[in-house]
Amino acid sequence: MRHNPLRELLNAGQPSLGTHLHISYPGIVELVGHSGMFDYVEFLGEYAPYDLYALENLGRAVDLFPHMTAMMKIEQEPRMYLAIRALGSGIQNVLFADPRTAADVEACVKAVRAEAPASGGLHGVGMRRDVGYVLECGTPAFVKALDDAVVAVMIEKAAAVDNLDALLSVKGLDMVQFGPADYAMSIGLAGQWSHPKVQEAERHVIETALRKGIAPRAEIASPGDAQRYLDLGVKHFCIGWDVSILFNWFKEAGQAMRDILGRAGDSGRTSAAYGER
8 A cells, every 4th residue: 555645744843845637637636746845745626627547647757756645635425435536546535615513524434444443434445446356455554554544624614613622623534624715605704705894703723723732734825825824823725726736827918918029808707706716
């Protein structure tokens, strides 16, 4: 079974750095790996189109780089099916969206951990890519790999923040990520990610996680955004989104060329929203 670099960093108390991908083309994963700069790629399965073959090919691309692992962000349903298929494809860590109660978080943890006495999960044996199909099927190494999988959850709904202490008390939870966009919408402040109530909730999530020994992670668009989180004690980051990077380049380079050519550009109806992000 493959070692899990993100788990190793967490266990050692070291910082970690990932980047977000919507694009399931494995060549993008290889570019991230060749940079040598990132500990993991996070495939945004909650948003992006994909099939099960794409997940396996993402896992194969990650395997080219011993220093790197992968995470998949999955939607609230069907949590268990998607977690099993992600892990079975060789994507070693899972970020679960939209938990609202401690029972939701317990379901997330159980979807990842093995159905073994010491693990307490519901994840069964499978002839999938993570075990070499037939090589480590149902072995102690398989159980350990599932124990080593990093279980992360989004704290992004009003109910989750209201019940935060209970959610973060669930055994087996490793990492939390505050979601300002969903939280703002859930309290009637859609689009107001920087509203004081949203920032107050984010600080509360980070401080509570640190107090409970759970790693808070921050999503940022650029290195300049990191300092305020570092000041709060955060040392785990996921930076950049491939689609945003592409959009910003198309916008800036296209505008520069239109200026050279003397042609007015279409400002685009979404440019303001992406600029704020």
